[in-house]
């Protein structure tokens with residue numbers, strides 16, 4: 001396992017935040033924003049070769065002295081255990097995968113893999129982090145990345161939507177349960193709309209063509225591409241600033257969402273369904 005630890009003295013009162021799946025996209029950009037606000041960030045990546053990529057990107061921006069970069073595959077127990085060696089004020093569970101496909105014939109291993117990464121591995125990591133906080137009697141914060149796709153189920157992307165809906169339920173229960181026994185661990189939920197990071201394109205491309213929808217497969221893919229192209233935001237700052245707020249805030253607010261009109265759309269959808 002490759003790691004790139006930098007000594008981080010003189011952090012003062014600023015927070016130390018661990019972000020999973022932060023090679024690029026929302027996780028990486030949030031990490032950059034947090035460093036610029038004076039925090040220390042553990043950028044953790046899925047694959048070993050991504051360590052170098054992130055180190056280079058941070059070096060270019062002169063931000064490496066307030067960061068550690070290392071591999072943490074959230075599905076691997078030995079990687080998850082790395083958190084025991086760190087002082088983490090906030091765990092940001094950002095990593096996920098998306099598998100597209102019809103519910104009628106999505107391969108069971110895709111559905112299982114989707115839940116293994118997005119739901120089971122995230123919950124295992126959260127259990128370990130919270131357990132460690134109780135043991136060491138430290139304060140902490142859990143920030144969970146869901147999606148408006150967890151509120152609005154999108155046909156042919158049902159597997160991914162279901163994992164995000166599960167995360168909404170589980171995170172809501174986690175927060176309510178923790179409140180009964182401690183005020184020292186805060187929980188926040190992030191529900192972004194559509195952003196053009198490449199994540200959605202991978203999900204559209206990786207779906208196996210359905211035999212039930214044989215005549216419609218291409219049309220479905222085109223419709224999805226059009227939807228993401230039309231609605232997707234290229235700039236990530238609306239969501240990274242909300243996540244930063246969630247991480248820094250001491251308030252009782254639970255859900256943070258952006259961009260505004262997609263959040264409004266999700267609210268209206270919940271109202272009518």
Ligand SMILES: NC(=O)c1ccc[n+]([C@@H]2O[C@H](COP(=O)([O-])OP(=O)(O)OC[C@H]3O[C@@H](n4cnc5c(N)ncnc54)[C@H](OP(=O)(O)O)[C@@H]3O)[C@@H](O)[C@H]2O)c1
Pocket residue numbers: 020021022023024025026027045046047072073074075094095096097117145146147148149191192193194195196197198199200
């Ligand atoms: N983009 C959107 O429209 C959107 C909307 C709502 C919510 N979200 C959520 O926002 C989060 C970040 O997504 P993004 O759009 O910024 O795309 P992204 O950059 O692809 O982020 C997902 C990250 O998770 C990593 N990952 C996958 N499996 C992992 C594992 N087993 N262990 C550790 N890391 C793993 C990926 O690494 P590899 O690429 O190497 O697999 C990738 O770095 C995700 O939770 C996503 O569901 C995105």
